[in-house]
Amino acid sequence: MIGSSARSQIEDLIESMHRMSIGNTPFVQVEEGIFAKIEWKNRFGSIKDRPAFYMIYSLREAGDLDNRIIIEASSGNTGLAISGIARMLGLKSVIVLPENASSATKQLILSNGSELIETPAKTGTEGSIKVVNEMVSAGNYVWLNQHSNTKNSDAHYYTTAREMAEAEGKPAAIIAGIGTGGTITGIARYFKEMDPGIRIIGVQPSPGSHIHGLRNAFSSKYRGIIDRYGDLIDEIVYVNEDQAKAEIKRYYERTGDLIGISSGANLFAARTMKERYGKIFTVFPDSGEKYRDELDFLKQ
Missing domain, CATH: 3.40.50.1100 (Rossmann fold)
Structure with missing residues (x-):
């Protein structure tokens, strides 16, 4: 309850x-x-709009996004949702995803103004998460961490x-x-x-x-x-x-x-x-x- x-x-x-x-x-x-x-x-075309909004909204309400950059590893749809929501809320975002994600998804993420980082296809989303881990430890990022959030x-x-x-x-x-x-x-x-x-x-x-x-x-x-x-x-x-x-x-x-x-x-x-x-x-x-x-x- x-x-x-x-x-x-x-x-x-x-x-x-x-x-x-x-x-x-x-x-x-x-x-x-x-x-x-x-x-x-959904507005940005997938079920991932829901958790992306929920995670970002909760962090913003808590004041945890002030002057920080959202970062997330994704296979595609979550990254697209985050990039669109971040753009609408005036937030910066970095999306890390495998290079074999669909080209349409990558183009849409870039058009939303997000930075896009591609990782080798053979390492899958696991490889993208590893890169995010490394970046978070060295930068002013907020990791949504969708796999554990x-x-x-x-x-x-x-x-x-x-x-x-x-x-x-x-x-x-x-x-x-x-x-x-x-x-x-x-x-x-x-x-x-x-x-x-x-x-x-x-x-x-x-x-x-x-x-x-x-x-x-x-x-x-x-x-x-x-x-x-x-x-x-x-x-x-x-x-x-x-x-x-x-x-x-x-x-x-x-x-x-x-x-x-x-x-x-x-x-x-x-x-x-x-x-x-x-x-x-x-x-x-x-x-x-x-x-x-x-x-x-x-x-x-």
């Missing part, structure tokens, strides 16, 4: 988020028994999950990709309080696969959120790139909407689980527009 003062602060934060056109995204039945949050409807998970507890419940009640299972662990643990915390029997299923890339925004967080040394809340995850489903992209193609041909690669992975996992659970909630973290160069079926 939280006190009335803390609750009032959270409601003020959520109201500020909504004024920036973040949150209150559509929650739609994408096929029988599967409901998805359409998160590319509990505000990341809180953003989904107080907004994403609540919006789902208000729209469609409760599911039998929730399926979400695991990157930092913020999305799945925030949603899990909310719904497990509602009904501990709701099944929480995480989606991770199959060994050797690269799916933007997802990683095997349990084997990472940067897994603060997973260490704290990971026991709420009941099961893991592994999805490879081909399966995710085939789902994107199928969905695009049926609806005309181009979903992102992690969205395709979530939908693949949800469809494989549909008969077992009946009613499933998931998220579409972003659209496929940034990944057009990787989707061969669009070139045919």
